[in-house]
Amino acid sequence: MPESLYIHIPFCVRKCLYCDFLSVPYNDLLARAYTDALCKELILKKGFAGELKTVYIGGGTPSILPEECFRELFNCLKDNFKFSNSSEITVEANPGTVDKSKIGAMLSLGVNRLSIGVQSFNDAELKALGRIHTSDEALKAIETIKNSGINNFSVDLIYGIPGQTLDSWKKTLSKAVELSPAHISSYELTPEKDTPLYRLIQSGGIKMPDEDLVLSMYDYAIDYLASKGYEHYEISNFALHGFRCLHNLNYWEREEYISAGAGAHSFVKGFRSKNTDDIRRYIKDLNKGIIPEAESTEIKCEDAIKEFIFLNLRKTEGINLAKAEALGLNMPGVCMELIEDGYLEIKGDYLRLSRKGIVIANAIIVKLFEGLVLD
Ligand code: SF4
Numbered sequence: 001m002p003e004s005l006y007i008h009i010p011f012c013v014r015k016c017l018y019c020d021f022l023s024v025p026y027n028d029l030l031a032r033a034y035t036d037a038l039c040k041e042l043i044l045k046k047g048f049a050g051e052l053k054t055v056y057i058g059g060g061t062p063s064i065l066p067e068e069c070f071r072e073l074f075n076c077l078k079d080n081f082k083f084s085n086s087s088e089i090t091v092e093a094n095p096g097t098v099d100k101s102k103i104g105a106m107l108s109l110g111v112n113r114l115s116i117g118v119q120s121f122n123d124a125e126l127k128a129l130g131r132i133h134t135s136d137e138a139l140k141a142i143e144t145i146k147n148s149g150i151n152n153f154s155v156d157l158i159y160g161i162p163g164q165t166l167d168s169w170k171k172t173l174s175k176a177v178e179l180s181p182a183h184i185s186s187y188e189l190t191p192e193k194d195t196p197l198y199r200l201i202q203s204g205g206i207k208m209p210d211e212d213l214v215l216s217m218y219d220y221a222i223d224y225l226a227s228k229g230y231e232h233y234e235i236s237n238f239a240l241h242g243f244r245c246l247h248n249l250n251y252w253e254r255e256e257y258i259s260a261g262a263g264a265h266s267f268v269k270g271f272r273s274k275n276t277d278d279i280r281r282y283i284k285d286l287n288k289g290i291i292p293e294a295e296s297t298e299i300k301c302e303d304a305i306k307e308f309i310f311l312n313l314r315k316t317e318g319i320n321l322a323k324a325e326a327l328g329l330n331m332p333g334v335c336m337e338l339i340e341d342g343y344l345e346i347k348g349d350y351l352r353l354s355r356k357g358i359v360i361a362n363a364i365i366v367k368l369f370e371g372l373v374l375d
Contacts, residue, residue, distance in 0.1 A: 001048070001049055001050030001256075002048065002049050002050065002085070002255075002256035002257050002258045002266075002267075002268055003049070003051060003052055003053040003250075003255075003256075003257075004048045004052070004053060004054045004055075004056070004221050004247055004255070004256075004257035004258075004259075005049060005052055005054070005055045005056070005081070005257065005258055005259065005260070005262055006055075006056050006057075006058065006247075006257060006258075006259040006261075006265070006266075007038060007042075007055070007056070007057045007059060007062075007199070007260050007261050007264070007269050008022065008059060008060065008259065008261030008262060008263055008264040009034075009057060009058070009059040009060040009061065009062040009064070009065060010022045010024060010034075010058055010059060010060045010258070010261065010262050010263065010279055011023060011024060011025070011026040011027070011030075011031055011034075011059065011061060011064050011065070011076030012024075012025065012026065012059065012061040012064065012094075013025070013026060013061065013064065013094075013096065013097065013132045013151070014130075014132060014284070015130070015347065016129055016130040016131055016132075016189065016194075017128075017129060017195065017196045017197040017200070018129055018130070018189060018192070018195055018197040019130075019195060020192040020194065020195050021059070021060065022060070022262060022263035022277055023059060023060040023061070024279065026061075026064050028066075030220050030279065030280075030283075031064075031065060031066075031069060032066075032068075032069060033283050034262075034279060034282070034283060035065065035069040035070070035072050035073055037072060037282060037283040037286040037287065038076075038260050038261055039072060039073065039076040040286040040287070040289070041260040041275075041286055041291060041292075042076050042077065042080055042081075042260050043076065043080055043259070044286075044289070044291055045258055045260065045291070046080040046081060048258055048268065049081060049085065049258050050082075051082045051084045051135065051187065052081050052082065052084065052087055053084045053086075053087055053088065053128065053246065053250075054088045054089075054090075054246050054247035054250060055077065055083075055087065055088075055089045055090070055092045055247075056090045056092075056247040056248075057073075057090065057092065058092045058115075058293050059092055059095045060092075061092070061093075061097055061117075062091050062092050062093070063091060063092065063093035063094055063097040063102065064094070064097045065142070067101070067102055067105040068104055069107070069224055070102075070106060070109055071109065072085060073134045074109040074110060074345075078110075083110075087110075088110075088111065088112065088113055088245075088246045088247060089110055089111050089112050089136070090111070090112075090113040090114070090115055090245070090247060091106055091111050091113075091114055091115070092114075092115045092116075092117065093114050093115065093116050093117070093141070093145075094116070094117045094132070094141075095116065095117070095118065095133040095137045095138040095140070095142075096118075096132050096133040096141070098138055098141050098144060098145070099144065100147075100148065101146055103144060103145060103148045103150070104148060107148060107149070107150065110124075112150075112152060113150075113152045113153065113154070113245075114145055114150055114152075114154070114268070115153070115154040115156060115183075115185075115245075116138070116141065116142060116145070116153060116154065116155055116156065117131075117156045118138045118142075118155050118156060118157060118180075119131055119156060119157060119158045120135070120157065120158060120161060120164075120168075120172050120175070121135040121138065121172045121175040122135065122164070122168045122171070122172060123135050124163060125161045125163065125164050125168065126254075128162050128163055128206070129158065129161060129189075129197075130135045130197075131197070131336070135175075139175075139179075142155070142179050142181075145346035146179075151182060152182045152183075152243060153182060153183070154181055154182065154183035154184065154185060154245065155176050155179065155181040155183070155184050155185070155187045156185045156187070157172060157173070157176060157184065157185065157187070158186075158187050158188075158189050159186060159187075159188060159189065159214065159217040159218065159221065160188045160189040160208065160209055160213075160214040160217065161189050161209070162206045162207060162208055162209065163209075164209060164217075165213075166213060166216055166217060166220065169217045169220065170220065170224070171223075173186075173220075173221060173224055173225070174224075177224075177225070177228045177230075182239065182240050182243035183237070183238070183239040183240070183243050183244070184225060184230060184237075184238045184239075185237050185238075185247060186218075186223075186236055186237075186238065187228075187236050188218065188236075189208075191208065194301050202326040210228065212271050215359055218359055219359060221238075221353075222358075225238045231240075231244075232316050233315060233317070234248070234249075234252060234314050234318055235314050235358060235361050236314065244372065245320075251311065252311045252314050252315050253311070253312070254267075254307055254308055254311050254312070255267075256268050256269070259275070260275075260279060261275065261282075262275055262276060262278070262279045262282040262292075263275060263276070263277045265360055270298055270299055270300075270304070271296050271297065271298050271299070272296070272297055272299055273293050273295060273296035273297070274293070274294055274295050274296075275291075275292050275293055275294060276292045276293075276294040277294070304327075305327055305329060305372075306310070306369060306372070308323075308324070308327060308329075309324075309329075309365070309368065309369075309372075311364055313351075313352070313353060313361070313362075313364075313365060313368075315352075316352060316353070316358070317350055317352060318347070318350040318351050318352025318353065319331055319351045319352070320349060320350055320352060321346075321349050321350065321351060322349060324351070331351045332346060332351065334371060334372055335368050335371060337371065338357070338364060338367060338371075339367060342354055342356050342357070342359035343356055343360075343364045343367075344357055344364065344368075345357075
């Protein structure tokens with residue numbers, strides 16, 4: 001039975017220019033009706049989960065919800081699910097949407113990890129991303145979080161922002177480290193279709209930094225964060241010892257999880273399913289007692305193996321060779337050329353991306369799939 005639960009909160013103050021996540025501008029009435037619907041979905045799904053080891057409330061901007069909604073949601077969780085002794089319970093928070101009282105309420109409800117969307121400590125870069133907050137506001141939010149007694153918090157950063165230089169990226173990283181987060185996520189900005197950022201790039205209104213500069217930013221982050229004691233445990237994620245994100249590790253291990261919320265994905269018994277993206281339909285269906293599932297696909301043989309490779313290779317530890325063999329995969333045989341060329345390496349019982357390979361991980365995975373012959 002799945003031991004991880006994801007809950008999606010699809011509301012934000014306003015849309016960032018690069019965002020293609022499911023989120024709409026906050027509307028109080030809608031958010032309250034949505035929270036009621038979430039509880040109805042959780043009750044319908046309570047029999048499908050084991051003892052929960054991780055709960056991740058993401059979005060959107062979950063921290064935009066009023067305290068009453070958090071209370072309703074957590075009371076519902078406590079009444080209907082079992083939690084393991086040391087469950088990791090994360091809420092995503094954005095600067096500008098948290099204060100002492102809300103953080104205190106979350107803590108009292110059992111939240112023990114916060115993930116804060118800082119993205120950059122440079123105001124021009126925050127503006128280029130269309131973020132709602134300034135660097136100072138992010139610093140204040142983190143101060144409030146630390147003063148509330150939370151030391152298990154993560155800071156999300158983005159590199160490859162239009163106008164960003166290697167120097168400003170170094171300053172952002174150093175500022176982040178000064179705040180002593182337990183965890184840092186560092187994502188490359190990818191302009192997704194149907195976002196204002198993509199359209200600005202297409203029209204020539206904005207220019208992305210060149211590829212070599214972006215690679216050097218990633219390279220720098222790996223070395224700098226390692227020098228400050230952060231273990232690089234996944235392509236984009238770094239953590240102090242003992243503070244890896246267990247919820248996300250569950251995804252990369254290709255373990256099962258359930259979810260609740262509009263657009264939320266679940267993976268149970270080999271089926272990947274997704275709820276409707278339509279927030280109003282989501283609420284309506286649940287008011288009628290229906291789980292608003294929009295699609296469900298069984299992931300069979302070849303696709304399951306590709307998922308196994310793709311997800312496990314994201315971890316710097318790599319693919320467990322015994323697990324691969326149990327799936328009928330002789331990994332060293334499949335990717336001998338990539339090993340000889342120095343993009344992949346075998347370390348103990350694992351096959352992993354080398355330092356040369358990790359900076360171009362997507363290209364290596366595509367190459368690996370091309371050489372994959374499955375019966
Ligand atoms: S805060 Fe996050 S989810 Fe909300 S619009 Fe910005 S990027 Fe999207």
